[in-house]
Amino acid sequence: MFFYKFSHNSFYTRGYTWAYSWKNSSEYTKICPMCNSPLIVYPDNTIHLTVEGGIKYPDILGCGEYPFLIVSENMINDWERFGITGYKKYKADIVEVKGKRIKDIEPPKYYHIDVIGRAEYDLNAMKCQISIICNNCKRIQYLDSSGKIINVLPDSIIFKNNSWDGSDLFVDSLTPRYIFCTNKILNLAGINERTNCRFVPLDDKDPVSNKGLDYKAIAKKMLRDKRNPLER
Numbered sequence: 001m002f003f004y005k006f007s008h009n010s011f012y013t014r015g016y017t018w019a020y021s022w023k024n025s026s027e028y029t030k031i032c033p034m035c036n037s038p039l040i041v042y043p044d045n046t047i048h049l050t051v052e053g054g055i056k057y058p059d060i061l062g063c064g065e066y067p068f069l070i071v072s073e074n075m076i077n078d079w080e081r082f083g084i085t086g087y088k089k090y091k092a093d094i095v096e097v098k099g100k101r102i103k104d105i106e107p108p109k110y111y112h113i114d115v116i117g118r119a120e121y122d123l124n125a126m127k128c129q130i131s132i133i134c135n136n137c138k139r140i141q142y143l144d145s146s147g148k149i150i151n152v153l154p155d156s157i158i159f160k161n162n163s164w165d166g167s168d169l170f171v172d173s174l175t176p177r178y179i180f181c182t183n184k185i186l187n188l189a190g191i192n193e194r195t196n197c198r199f200v201p202l203d204d205k206d207p208v209s210n211k212g213l214d215y216k217a218i219a220k221k222m223l224r225d226k227r228n229p230l231e232r
């Protein structure tokens, strides 16, 4: 079984449009009564998006206002057909389109994905700590092993043995927008040539120049080698 970090790849691909804003975000933005920080309550409902620029619609749509995982109906169909687990889907409607070249193109239906599969980071092995700043809104900060604040999780992600619940899509509940997946998701995207997906191995560095794995080539090689790409 292989796991990957999974997201859109809009910073490394060209031509795809981008969700510039989430128009009904104010309905889900609250102020935490404990720490007075703004917090987003994850929308268990339809979101409304403005897309801007680009010349085509991708299968994974990046969003600038909030780190949603937004996937096309085609991708959902792949997932439903092959029994992908670990998520709930809600509609992500494009209500406004800006940009000359994208305006005349009919957008696909999109869904935003709330990942409900779970695993737990092995923070000792990752040489890092996560401290919860506020018990109410679960705001966190990352610390290195000496207790110094760091901006992001280390590049190498390690999960505790037996903490993965077996879902194809999963997160550690401390970082619900940092999404992981199985090789089944990668191979399905590769075989069906879904666009703008980003897969990075857990133990791999993720430098700015890294475009992520060539998932289409990986899936095709599996088919050529007559291996079952949907076996986990």
Ligand SMILES: [Zn+2]
Binding pocket: 032, 033, 034, 035, 036, 037, 134, 135, 136, 137, 138, 139
């Ligand atoms: Zn709070």
